[in-house]
Amino acid sequence: MVTINKIWKLLEQVYDPxxxxxxxxxxxxxxxxxxxxxxxxxxxxxxxSGCPAMKSIEFNIIAExxxxxxxxxKVTTVLSPxxxxxxxxxxxxxxxxxYGIAPPIPGTNAKRxxxxxxxxxxxECPHCESKETxxxxxxxxxxxxxxxQCNSCKEPFDYFKCH
Amino acid sequence: MKQSLINxxxxxxxxxxxxxxxxxxxxxxxxxxxxxxxxxxxxxxxIGQSRNLYSYAAELEGKGRTEDDMAxxxxxxxxxxxxxxxxxxxxxxxxxxxxxFFDVYNHLFHKELVNSKDEQLAAIAEKxxxxxxxxxxxxxxxVIRLGDGTEVSHAKMQTAVDDLWDYIxxxxxxxxxxxxxxxxxxxxxxxxxxxxYFHKVKEILAEATLNIPEEEPFQKGGKDGLHSEHLxxxxxxxxxxxxxxxGAQW
Numbered sequence: 001m002v003t004i005n006k007i008w009k010l011l012e013q014v015y016d017p018x019x020x021x022x023x024x025x026x027x028x029x030x031x032x033x034x035x036x037x038x039x040x041x042x043x044x045x046x047x048x049s050g051c052p053a054m055k056s057i058e059f060n061i062i063a064e065x066x067x068x069x070x071x072x073x074k075v076t077t078v079l080s081p082x083x084x085x086x087x088x089x090x091x092x093x094x095x096x097x098x099y100g101i102a103p104p105i106p107g108t109n110a111k112r113x114x115x116x117x118x119x120x121x122x123x124e125c126p127h128c129e130s131k132e133t134x135x136x137x138x139x140x141x142x143x144x145x146x147x148x149q150c151n152s153c154k155e156p157f158d159y160f161k162c163h
Numbered sequence: 164m165k166q167s168l169i170n171x172x173x174x175x176x177x178x179x180x181x182x183x184x185x186x187x188x189x190x191x192x193x194x195x196x197x198x199x200x201x202x203x204x205x206x207x208x209x210i211g212q213s214r215n216l217y218s219y220a221a222e223l224e225g226k227g228r229t230e231d232d233m234a235x236x237x238x239x240x241x242x243x244x245x246x247x248x249x250x251x252x253x254x255x256x257x258x259x260x261x262x263x264f265f266d267v268y269n270h271l272f273h274k275e276l277v278n279s280k281d282e283q284l285a286a287i288a289e290k291x292x293x294x295x296x297x298x299x300x301x302x303x304x305x306v307i308r309l310g311d312g313t314e315v316s317h318a319k320m321q322t323a324v325d326d327l328w329d330y331i332x333x334x335x336x337x338x339x340x341x342x343x344x345x346x347x348x349x350x351x352x353x354x355x356x357x358x359x360y361f362h363k364v365k366e367i368l369a370e371a372t373l374n375i376p377e378e379e380p381f382q383k384g385g386k387d388g389l390h391s392e393h394l395x396x397x398x399x400x401x402x403x404x405x406x407x408x409x410g411a412q413w
Binding site for chain 1: 197200201204205207208209210211212214215282283285286287289290291293294297300301303304307
């Protein structure tokens with residue numbers, strides 16, 4: 001019999017292929033773990049509908065758990081409730097920043113996005129910690145990121161947008 | 164009921180796949196790098212949303228077809244997207260006008276679809292809406308920026324709006340499938356969002372200092388499988404690999 005705790009520990013070894021410092025647990029994409037017999041069902045939710053990482057996350061979860069003697073492993077995808085950056089762990093936010101990606105600022109989503117030419121959230125520069133940053137584009141190198149530039153050190157950086 | 168629901172899902176999914184494919188054509192060709200990335204991000208969102216819908220349609224159908232079969236192995240007349248979605252990119256102004264006209268509809272539509280009695284459709288809508296919020300802001304801002312921009316950008320934007328205007332009525336015009344699904348509590352009442360649609364479109368065009376065409380947009384047919392010549396060319400490219408090498412795997 002496998003314990004739920006052991007499975008959570010193992011899932012902390014499964015990293016996001018596009019942001020390799022974050023685990024699937026840090027991201028908050030693992031919603032439930034339902035053990036049955038010697039196997040387990042892992043319920044995950046996608047960050048964005050078109051996120052190309054989801055399929056490889058699914059494979060990696062199965063590989064990691066099976067390598068540790070858990071069999072069978074079934075990964076189920078649910079869409080509701082829709083994933084939000086609020087589910088990202090504190091640990092995940094810290095690791096993102098260290099990696100050079102500004103973590104999402106809570107409470108800056110939904111309504112503010114609808115307003116045209118609305119003021120963009122101002123994340124701290126992950127390189128020099130300046131608060132003087134500007135939005136370059138709402139769309140960045142992956143679906144979950146916006147492109148920013150720091151006015152102080154002039155470096156461009158990614159901001160994990162609030163979703 | 165089941166077949167009508169599948170048809171309904173195709174209407175939604177095909178809009179997203181076809182427009183997503185059109186936007187993908189900009190990859191590597193947009194006027195500047197940030198726009199290139201933005202357009203392809205939006206394409207990725209739309210194609211991702213269509214995948215969720217196709218998978219659901221395949222599951223409902225229960226004949227062993229997959230999302231890939233739906234995208235790669237259906238011919239023109241089986242596609243149920245609106246004519247607007249398949250119109251060519253032409254230039255950046257056309258692309259933005261087409262996107263704006265679609266996003267305003269898509270936004271209003273999904274705000275209603277989240278209340279669908281069909282739980283899976285409601286879940287897909289809830290997920291999609293978060294992404295569409297970014298799309299509508301992007302395209303609306305560009306309509307205003309170009310319309311209220313230079314003499315040249317204003318003229319180009321006006322031409323695009325005038326040319327695409329005829330196609331924008333179809334999105335909020337009910338067909339048989341829409342009526343059946345509305346009666347089941349699954350679909351969205353397009354008559355209800357039609358007023359809000361034209362209100363929003365006119366509001367943004369006015370802010371962009373653009374003239375609002377007066378005629379009633381009359382083009383339709385895509386939702387019933389009657390397409391313009393452009394769809395065939397688009398599918399030729401989209402489906403080429405699976406047609407040339409049937410069953411090819413990634």
